[in-house]
Amino acid sequence: MNRDLYGKLVFELSHTGRRAIKIDSNNCPEATPISASLMRNKPLNLPELDEPSIVRHYHNISTNNFGVDTGFYPLGSCTMKYNPRINEEIAGHPEFSGLHPYQPENTVQGALEMYYTLQCALSEIGGMSEFTLNPFAGAHGELTGLMIIRAYHDSRNDKKRTKVIVPDSAHGTNPASAAVAGLKVVEVKSRPDGTVDVDDLRPLLDDTVAAVMMTNPNTLGIFERNIPEIARLAHEAGALMYYDGANLNPMLGISRPGDMGFDVMHINLHKTFSTPHGGGGPGAGPVGVRKGLEKFLPDPRVIRNDDGSFSLTGCKDSLGAVSATLGNYTVLLRALSYILSLGQNGLMEAGALATLNANYVKECLRSSYMLPIDTVCKHEFVFDGLKDKTSGVTTLDVAKRLLDYGYHAPTIYFPLLFHESLMIEPTETESLDTLNEFIDVMQRIAEEAITDPDTVKSAPHNTPVGRPDDTAAALNPIVTYAQLIGNE
């Protein structure tokens, strides 16, 4: 793309008098105008454009973007797998997308059955009793799950449980969700191999703990093999086990969180079940519970009646509502389409292939990059920067240099356990050829770090724009076009 021609904001393409829409008149008589005091006076500064210019503008800015459709996207912890196009077609089906959320139940039986079918499939995969599909995203699912746990303890009149135990390697969202749910966070340490230290956990468990919140495999991609012991200890102390489903993908076909001893879990449909990440959203974060906890799920729930029809229902013990209706419904459609496309056999294959891809990349690159925890990983693994750090090339530099070679960068500087974390998650939809090409490039960058460190440190060189000045952006925030042109 030619940035000099096409690098403008939509506002900079505007010309007074152009328009891109014709509104039909309903030929109703002109109503008495609203009182002037209730009318808008402030000018409405929207761009004025013709339709072809709008298409060209957004088409061109899309070419400045990188997606899974563009190339390999090994962003650790984000499970950037292929997003099948059939799912997009299903999501746009007008017999679903044209439904108003408050239509009478007898006019949306197909929509309710879809929700119920997906709910049952996720329960089977998670080893849970029932799922709510209402939460809008993974973080929203965490919040909902923690509210369920609080509602459970409250229902037993057990009011002193105000703490959540979270491993120090956890995603930043875990402690943030706990804080929003009104719970205090206690960190449990990792052992040198990255798994939870059971000896550190034991004394933390008492009658003030509401839940132990874990991802398994953890954020280092390592399976927490002590999970049965951890679950036993937590349950003995009266706490519930919360499973953050961010890393569920490698467990497909292998093991179910319910069987590991978890009581409540969420799933990121935009990770494991392949709904598109969409540049940040919309996602979906269904939450599952084990038997006995269903009544605490948020309203509304979808139930199947004895006559085979479906209804929306509420429950007096419910934690309340976390959404107006049934969440990001058309995202749910995509996830069910994916589950049906994979089917039993595809789902049974997916996890092991994701794990195979990750271990293969790890084994091929360990000679050039520092592998702090040397063990079989699951869907992802973490390097602590280059093995040879003498030239001062950092993880950030390696990430930026990867962009030059046509790859998205891995997740960097997370988890916080290492200084130079570089977290790689290939997913199961990448071929051996793609992985080999990526491995070649990673090795070439490791060589460049020695032979030509300046080129790596000043990367990227071939991207649409260079490294931005983040400090200036934060010091003097310019977040609207009006601020940009000094017209506030």
Place this chain on the structure above:
Amino acid sequence: MHRYFPHTPHDIKLMLDKCGVKELDDLYADVPPELRLKKPYNLPPEMSEQQVRKFFNTLGADNEQLICFAGAGYYDHYTPAIIPQMIERGEFLTAYTPYQPEISQGTLQYIFEYQSMMANLTGMDVSNASMYDGTTATAEAMLMAIAHARKRNKVLISSTVAPAVRKVCATYAQYHGVELIEIPTTETGISDRTFVETQLANNDVAGVIVATPNFYGILEDYSGWADMCHQHKTLFIIHAIASDLACIKTPGEWGADIAAGDAQSLGMPLNYGGPYLGFLCCTKALIRKLPGRIVGATTDSNGKRVFVLTLQAREQHIRRDKATSNICSNQGLMSLFTAMYLSVTGAEGLREICREGYNGAHYLAKQLVETGRFTLTYPHSEFFNEFCLTAQGINLDELMELCVANGILPGVKIESDKLLVAVTETRSRQEMNRLIELVNTL
């Protein structure tokens, strides 16, 4: 292997060799045997694309698409064809959060455009990159007020705010230790100002949340409310319906500190409840309290204008347990949807859309009242494109059944005798007359 997985048996063998193991199962030697799946999932085998399509066609046939006079926060506006086409481009659709700005300028630029348009539409200084939906955006506004006030934990919310929004706020409030108090509705369907004055006098209220238009479609007069709140160091928060702001007085003009609400009305398909988009805008003074992602302009190493995620020190993944929000993404594609929609309509188009809804709603309300089967529930308040009717001697369930049988959704039944009716630019006079005819047959 399944069609989405590129692995041949030869590839797998070669890769396993490199990993020093014999079988795929060996990669799971660390999973205790008692945790392993004992049998395959109880799910049907893989479907072909053709079968998947058929499955959803069959389910879809069990739904009824109706001519929609329902609103209650979600409206049947027209979606210009170019929007679904463009947002399905793989570069937008299959990207993640723009962590690498050098290869994410597309996402960053449309978010910047979205923020600019939404700030202007609401009359506020700044906007974040968007939230899940209007209910959660309002709950986040409530939490912002609590975080801003530090030692206060009381928030007032008007009972004229949509019940779905109040319910979600109540859930967040309950678990976050916020005392959420409802402002009563007066006989004219507006928020009771005297009640608010009394509550504010205690100097312990962090925020006041009201709506424009309110749940009944009414435009409440908030003259003096902002000053009244600010005298007691209370934040004034207005929940708004995005599309209407082209014509009605904006949260910014009422002096609000925060504007929140749903942008579904900006042409988004009804989608049986989502995805939509929550907007959250505020004054410049509050920007560092604003949760969620924010995109800012800066320059790159070549001195060119570029866009980045900024003010990240506010965000949950940095603040962890000190966070006051757990939002760690935005509504991505739906903010692109919004930016494109507002580019297509421009100011004039959006005003025309409002005008059609306004004229249509006033025509329909008058005609429905003339049938003698309804009265306006709040005849002394001005409404925009939605109005509340009280049934007079007719049964609303019967009406609903009759209309649905004729392919019409007449509105949302909000109480046993109250019907909320909305009109957008997509409703023709013919469709309105059909509804009136049906009412007349009762």
